[in-house]
Amino acid sequence: MTARRKTAVVICPGRGTYNKTELGYLGRHHPDKAELFAGFEPLRTAGGREPLMALDGAAAYSLSRHSRGDNASVLIYASTYADFLSIDSEQVEVVAVTGNSMGWYSALACAGALSPNDGFHVVDTMGALMQDSLIGGQLIYPFVGDDWRYDAARKAELLALVAAIGGRPGHVLALSIDLGGMLVLAGDEAGLAAFEAAVPPLQERFPMRLANHAAFHTALQAPVAAAGRERLSADMFGQPDLPLIDGRGQIWQPGAVETKALWRYTLDHQVVRTYDFTHAVRTAAREFAPDLFIVTGPSTTLGGAVAQSLILSDWRGMSAKADFVSRQDSSPLLVSMGMDDQRATVTKPLD
Structure with a gap:
């Protein structure tokens, strides 16, 4: 008897996930996808930007080169989409796709709402627009302790502080991403600096720019969103093949999507409003109840936020880090494709 395929929600990572340890990710994991990557290169050339494979194949990682929005975004997209194609459909049935922040663009391609090349074009264009403008900045700060237990009072206290700072004359500060047990905040220099001065340092690294x-x-990204709508046609967007869960927790169902609305959300609301990743994961868990949550590469950093989001959602009775670790050890529910041992459980070996 053939074993039942495991169901999975695929989660696509956003910016900050292609770092020094990920250099060469495409070459290491996807030597069989040269044709796919070659199809992306003309889009880079047309924009006067460095070739994708030259970045991935560089002799050394450079923060100033590889973390730029116009470079990091395409490296992450290519890694994510190639990882998605590598999932073994004989073992795994993907039932929905979501992502974090820029990962929404990758999710659109994985779900089939954008073609692979159109997905790359969206990521390349928006990454370049962000880099060229570089309006404001971001920092990250936790509201849970080492045990990952939900601390609603601490979260409310921090959000009240954010609102107070954002309301000061000459200050801009807002919640950018609700990321599991972390708050990703964004604003201008005055707003970010005021928050840094008001909170205690944690774990010798937070608040982290x-x-x-x-x-x-x-709202600082409104000019970028407008430029994106001018450059990226709604005609690129089609019906997805898989359900898509966006940054509000809304599900876009195949066959029922108004593609112009999907374009508008992607290049308006998604750019200028808070991205609630925690709610997206909660929706994925409660509406699809998958056996697995598969986080595509290139990095492994999003796994913690996924686990925290499940804990904060009281998924399967988990209320703390120890619950998740125990469950993961006995019957894994989270697969990070950036980890070789976990990757092997959902992919076929390369020839």
């Missing part, structure tokens, strides 16, 4: 990140998912 994110290099080469603009004030994503805030």
Whole structure:
């Protein structure tokens, strides 16, 4: 008897996930996808930007080069989409796709609402627009402790502080991404600096500024969103083959999508409003109840936010980190394709 395929929600990562340890990811994991990557290169050439494979194949990682929005975004997209294609359909049935922040663009391609090349074009265009403008910045700060237990009072306290700072004359600060047990905040320099001065340092690294990140998912990005709508046609968007869960937790069902509305959400609301990744994961869990949550590469950093989002959603009775670790050890529910041992459980070996 053939074993039942496991159901899975695929989660696509956003910016900040192609770093020094990920250099060469495309070459290492996807030597069989040279034709796919070659199809992306003319889009880079047309924009006067460095070739994708030259970036991935560089002799050394450079923060100033590889973390730029116009470079990092396409490296992440190519890694994510290639990983998605590598999932073994004989073992795994993908039932829905979601993503974090820029990962929404990747999710559109994985779900079939954008072609692979159109997905790359969207990512390349928006990454370049963000980099060229580089309006504001981002930082990250946790509201849960080491045990990952939900601390609603602490979260409310921090959000009240954000609102107070954002309401000061000459200050801009807002919640950019609700990311599991973390708050990703965005604003101008005055707003970010005021928050940094008002909160205690944690774990010797928070509050953490994110290099080469603009004030994503805030009203400061309105000019970028408008430029994106001018350059990227709604005709690129089609019906998805798989359900898509967006940054509000809304599900876009195959056959029922108004493609102009999907284009508008992607290049308006998604750019200028808070991205609620926690809610997206909660919706994925409660509406699709998958056996697995598969986080595509290139990095492994999004796994913690997925686990925290499940805990915060009281998924299957988990209320703390120890619950998740115990469950993961006995019957894994999270697969990070950036980890070789976990990757092997959902892909076929390369020839």
